[in-house]
Amino acid sequence: MSSALATPRTVLDLIEEYDEKVANADAVVKAYEDACSAVEMAGCVMGTYAEPVLRGRAYVNANDMRKNLLKSGWKAIYNRLNIDMIASANDKRLFERTLADPPPLTAEVVRSTFAHYYANPRLHILRGLAEAFVGLDPAYKSHAKVKIGVKGLPKRVILHNVAGYGSPHGSYGRDRLRDILNALAAYQGKPLMTHGELSMILEDGEALRVTREVPKGDTACQRANSDETETIIGRDVWLKRYHNGNGHLYFGPTALLDINRGLAEFYGDVLPDVDPENPERQPSTAVAKDLQFYWSPDKVIAAALEFAGVHDLTKWGYNPPEPLRILEPSCGDGRILDMVTKYGHRSLGIEYHAVRAAQAQAKGHSVVLANFLECPPSPDFDAVVMNPPFYGRHYVKHVRHALKFLRPGGTLVSILPATAHYDHGDLEGEWRDLPVGSFAEAGTNVPTGLLRIKS
Incomplete structure (x- = not known):
């Protein structure tokens, strides 16, 4: 041998x-x-x-x-x-x-x-962590609450249909639990848990019967707390399961700190606005960050236009609707204008950065070289689709000023950091989350979404 x-x-x-x-x-x-x-x-x-x-x-x-x-x-x-x-x-x-x-x-x-x-394996591991947690609680979508040193992340999340296979959704609940545990394990460099291993823990693992004093006559509370068990999963994580199939997943201090660190690393920071003539260049692995400018990826633009009701007229065949007049404030090099024009609509861009404005104009777009916030409003546009500055709350001034450019019945859709919806709440409208990492190719992983406001 x-x-x-x-x-x-x-x-x-x-x-x-x-x-x-x-x-x-x-x-x-x-x-x-x-x-x-x-x-x-x-x-x-x-x-x-x-x-x-x-x-x-x-x-x-x-x-x-x-x-x-x-x-x-x-x-x-x-x-x-x-x-x-x-x-x-x-x-x-x-x-x-x-x-x-x-x-x-x-x-x-x-x-x-x-x-x-x-x-970039770490980027994928961090994105997996963000994807696993982003749908659990609004706090995980908040750029502000995941910063190191900020106490904002919940110690408990609720998972539905996690306790067994009796319901048609039981497997889904366990899959989601496994995704959460494995995303955290990947970040911690620990072995992943298979579905079979998780089933053994939930069915045969260490479980403690939990009893509570219930106010006399409170039958609803009695029903809610009956058959409650606590399962020690390990890795500073445990699960409380209830007779209705739901579970409460708890994170101890070590696990919560790892979640905080991982999400903070993935989301990163949003850079401030700079003087367009004298940008302060800082070392970075992403060109977009060096330019302090986050352009809009095609999938994000398509989602924003769909949300605004700006359809692709080239796919209508006979008798398409009349072209709309679309405004893009702070249009950068004209990426939203590109798709608007491709869809067959009329557009106007406003941009304060001379180089970016020239790049958009070179593609045939009508672009005004000006500070958008100093432009006198003219309510002539059917829709405004915009990607304003994310830093701080600068976007609030941009969105409120942009609303003044809409004709009656018009629609504004703005790409915004998720913090605008989940933390600040300065703007009212219909919110739609964008997928995790939607701006990754533009140089930032900050959670984002779309806000729609009708005039």
């Missing part, structure tokens, strides 16, 4: 194995069919069949084998690269859905699919 250690297999080794087996699929199926025929012939005389020798003989198709190889190859590479330790729960679910119809398995496609996880 050789004592040499086996050399770890690389991604290229796995792709090579996949290619070889795909090329050999027809031969393998034929060999199987030939072997089955040989067994059948061995059980009869002169080819005279009496009863089948092979009972329940499997039907094997080469095309089915190739499809299975493709899915198996992708899963093998996913496991080999330990993507499970890096990817967020949402990314993991996306990968599972992708396996229903996976792309070709080549080195180039694998690189484009997984390379970004290794280019």
Whole structure:
């Protein structure tokens, strides 16, 4: 027996194995069919069949084998690269859905699919933490409440349908609990918990029966507290479960501090406005931060236009609606104007930074070089779609001034930090959260959303 250690297999080794087996699929199926025929012939005389020798003989198709190889190859590479330790729960679910119809398995496609996880693994771990917590409580959407030293994060969150499989939503509740625990574990560098391990803890783990004194005659309180158990999950986390299937997940001081640190690192800080002629350049890994300017990604712009009722006229076919007149204050280099024009509407931008205004004008947009807050309002626009400065509460002045440019019945949609809705509350309107990391490509992970106000 050789004592040499086996050399770890690389991604290229796995792709090579996949290619070889795909090329050999027809031969393998034929060999199987030939072997089955040989067994059948061995059980009869002169080819005279009496009863089948092979009972329940499997039907094997080469095309089915190739499809299975493709899915198996992708899963093998996913496991080999330990993507499970890096990817967020949402990314993991996306990968599972992708396996229903996976792309070709080549080195180039694998690189484009997984390379970004290794280019910045910590970013993905932090994003997973933010995604897991952002839907639990408004405090986790608040840039102000996750700053280090600010006491604003809740020590308890409520999870629905987490106590069992009896209801159709029981599995969902456990999945969400597992996502929370694993996002925290990934940040802490601890092993992830599988669904089976979590089930064992919840069903067979250490559980304490909790009894409380209930006011006499308070039947509602008695019902709420009956059959309450407390499960020690570990890692400074525990769960109180109730007879209705819900659970209260508690975080101890160490876990809460880790959550605070992780979210604060991911969200970062919003930079202040600067003199456009003399920007104070600071070292940064993101160009957008060096320029102190957060441009709007295409997905965010599309969501804002949809929320404002600004539709793509090019997709209407016959008799499309009349083009709208859209204003973009502080338009930067004209990215919102780009999509507005592409949709077939008329637009006007206002920008105080000469270089950015020139960039927007070079693309054919009508842009006024001015400080928007000093522009006299003219209520001529059907809609205002804007991405004002995030720093402090500067956005309040911009939004209130922009409302004066709307005609009666017009709509304003502003991209804002989530703090505007969950903490400040200076502006009233309909709020819609944007996904975690919506501005990541622009240089910031600050939680954001859309505010819609009608005139």
